[in-house]
Amino acid sequence: MFSLELAVAKWRDDLAKEGSLSRKDLDELEDHLRFSYEAYIAGGLQPALAFESARDDIGTPAELFAEFSKMDDPLWRRLMTAGWSAFLVSFFLPVHKYGISLFKTDIFSGDVPGFEAFVYSVTGESGLIGTLSALTNLLLIGTMWKIADYGRTGIFTWTGIIMAAMLLNLWWVTEGIADLRPGYYLWCASFGTVASGLFLRARELAVAPATVPAG
């Protein structure tokens, strides 16, 4: 026995699994689906067939995902923008309690801002881990260079690289969590956020068809 409510609920679940449609997008599409279903019923179709026809008219989850991604600001892009913003802001926030203020900028009452910690680390003053950690900044900056246009494999690879960079940067927690400041956590989080955006972009490329029939 066909149940419209069950069929609609399953259809919504399938769409939600794609991950790019908001609850309000789903509400709007559901209203459309029900209109279309009622029109098919009025045209004399049996309920199950009417639902299938209405569902097919709207399109598969992958097709909807591709269309919405073209016009809407996708989650992956918002995540990457948020990650890059957090990364830049972290350079101007205190990251560590102690350090050598190369620029004599005692703006945080002794706490070292991110840009000074970067210069200090990149010169090798804080050892190999410090230098590598400083170089991970270049990797993150590299993701700003049209990386979202790379192929699926390339973006998955970059996702792994940025995640590895974040894990390396978390090493500083072992050095003394009490000495770390908010800028440090924001800096680490920016790597995770950008990696999440890259992952979603790669996933989008994995599910979206190359071309979508418009009619």
Next chain:
Amino acid sequence: MVLSILARGETYGYEILRQVLVLSGGKLKWSEGMLYPVLHRLEREGLVRARWVTADSGRRRKYYRLTASGKRRLAQDRANWMTVHQALSKTWAIQNV
């Protein structure tokens, strides 16, 4: 075309698609997946405004209407379209001589 349909009054996605089909004599059949992202973009650009309405049946429906800047854009697009239309008409008239 979406702006032109909305210029007739506030309406919702399903009705817009139906009107496109009717106005084109059945020749244009837009997909739902194509329409809604366009409506959302127009909303972001401030050309249309949307509001949710709950029907007596409890179903929520999103209605769209033109804003003042939407009306200005429509007038501009219409003028551009007419210019192209007139130019093409003259070109084809010359070719048919």
